[in-house]
Amino acid sequence: MLEFILNVLSTPSILVGLIALIGLALQKKPIEEIVKGTTKTIVGFLILTAGAAFLQSGSLNAFGDIFNYAFNMQGVVPNNEAVVSLGLKKFATDTAYIMCIGMIANIFIARFSRLNFIFLTGHHTLYMACMIAVILNVGGLTGFQLWLGGGLVLGLMMVIAPAITQATMQKIVKTDALAFGHFGSFGYWFAARIGRLFKGQKSTEDINFPQRISFLRDNTVSIGLTMVVFFVFVTAIAVAKGILDADPQAVLATYPNLGGLLNVGTETHTHWAVWAITSGLSFAGGVYIILSGVRLIIGEIVPAFRGIAEKIVPNAKPALDCPVVYPYAPNAVLIGFLVSFVGGVVGLFVLGFIDMAFIPVALILPGVIPHFFCGASAGVFANAEGGLKGCLVGSFLHGLLITFLPAICMPVMGSLNVANCTFSDSDFSVFGIIFGNLAQFIQGGGLFAICVVCFLLPIIYNFVAPKKAKTNA
Numbered sequence: 001m002l003e004f005i006l007n008v009l010s011t012p013s014i015l016v017g018l019i020a021l022i023g024l025a026l027q028k029k030p031i032e033e034i035v036k037g038t039t040k041t042i043v044g045f046l047i048l049t050a051g052a053a054f055l056q057s058g059s060l061n062a063f064g065d066i067f068n069y070a071f072n073m074q075g076v077v078p079n080n081e082a083v084v085s086l087g088l089k090k091f092a093t094d095t096a097y098i099m100c101i102g103m104i105a106n107i108f109i110a111r112f113s114r115l116n117f118i119f120l121t122g123h124h125t126l127y128m129a130c131m132i133a134v135i136l137n138v139g140g141l142t143g144f145q146l147w148l149g150g151g152l153v154l155g156l157m158m159v160i161a162p163a164i165t166q167a168t169m170q171k172i173v174k175t176d177a178l179a180f181g182h183f184g185s186f187g188y189w190f191a192a193r194i195g196r197l198f199k200g201q202k203s204t205e206d207i208n209f210p211q212r213i214s215f216l217r218d219n220t221v222s223i224g225l226t227m228v229v230f231f232v233f234v235t236a237i238a239v240a241k242g243i244l245d246a247d248p249q250a251v252l253a254t255y256p257n258l259g260g261l262l263n264v265g266t267e268t269h270t271h272w273a274v275w276a277i278t279s280g281l282s283f284a285g286g287v288y289i290i291l292s293g294v295r296l297i298i299g300e301i302v303p304a305f306r307g308i309a310e311k312i313v314p315n316a317k318p319a320l321d322c323p324v325v326y327p328y329a330p331n332a333v334l335i336g337f338l339v340s341f342v343g344g345v346v347g348l349f350v351l352g353f354i355d356m357a358f359i360p361v362a363l364i365l366p367g368v369i370p371h372f373f374c375g376a377s378a379g380v381f382a383n384a385e386g387g388l389k390g391c392l393v394g395s396f397l398h399g400l401l402i403t404f405l406p407a408i409c410m411p412v413m414g415s416l417n418v419a420n421c422t423f424s425d426s427d428f429s430v431f432g433i434i435f436g437n438l439a440q441f442i443q444g445g446g447l448f449a450i451c452v453v454c455f456l457l458p459i460i461y462n463f464v465a466p467k468k469a470k471t472n473a
Helices: 002-009 012-026 031-070 080-112 122-138 143-173 185-198 211-217 219-240 248-254 272-311 322-328 330-357 368-415 426-441 445-464
Strands: 117-119 317-320
Touching: 002 012, 012 031, 012 272, 031 219, 031 272, 031 368, 080 117, 080 122, 080 143, 080 445, 117 143, 122 143, 122 426, 143 185, 143 317, 143 322, 143 368, 143 426, 143 445, 185 368, 185 426, 219 272, 219 330, 272 317, 272 322, 322 330, 322 368, 330 368, 368 426, 426 445
Parallel strands: 117 317
Antiparallel strands: none
């Protein structure tokens, strides 16, 4: 039974659908509306997940591999899934308990503090639970103390992440009823703060295209053509360096996502230019699928969540994954991704210079997946505060941030016996740097006490600090 419950809670589509079901039931909606709302919410999330998987397997991973081959880059590519897969080998049970307790703690702190956010991004909850399990174990916590202390810290993180982005999130979605639930929030907050330096500038969505290229107003077309140009350019460099003449198996051993380019496992021969064009257009197709899923989820989860907000956690706000903001600024999504990736490339060269001239540091390669999902979100947040200029500068500096933070976090991950890999998103790195170093100096009961105190602080503040008086407009 416990395994079944944990499996439900770790399946994002079922989790979000369950939230919709509870919310509609609490509002005493007719059974047909409950079934319709729950089903459409789950289907919308599955569409979103399918789009993300299609995007990742069809274009993102391939672009990362062809880019690294073309420019002969070697180093560490930050990857959440890789670190978690290593951590779960030893801490699977601890991670499961921390995740369950963390979700309960999230509801508790949302109910009794002013951080009234319910974090609904299930896979990120799992990733953070795994990281907390590993770090607190190094700090000497085991068994119940590890599970409770870790769960309380996870619950706290699940309200802090949406809280620091909510002011800008409200400007993006034009309502305070929706929040942003993703453990890259420090990076988005950072990009938004940079964007504010350019307040009042023209939005990325106000770009006026000449009549002859008005077709670029269609987001699918503009994203597709842009990625085709990128794919063709980078692939041409790789071909000029002899990738098609090399031993395919040797290439695939290092770059496993280039089977389509090398015509491995296919019955028909595909020209490299055709592969590049179709890969670029596949990127646009993946984004289109993601946006379709987001629209379906938003149309159901927000009304359904009103029941939970009214009955269990008054004024609660559902915190959803990155793509929730993509439909509000599609141009900023593309600009944010590309500029953040450029920032990652520049950051790589800066790290290389530091490594050669000063001290040894890990070389963090620009991972296409974090720069797309996180960089695109950073672009939307920076655009909401500072328009096009804010988007450009904020996204670029965000690219540098998610390059330098993993490099700083690498020594901590090495001390946790998961060297040569690190998390990609900013909140994981920030948490790892702070708690990872803390766990090496404060052990056992002292570390557990810190976890409990950190969890209680916003609740105590809610009861002690005076609340702002409401004014009638």
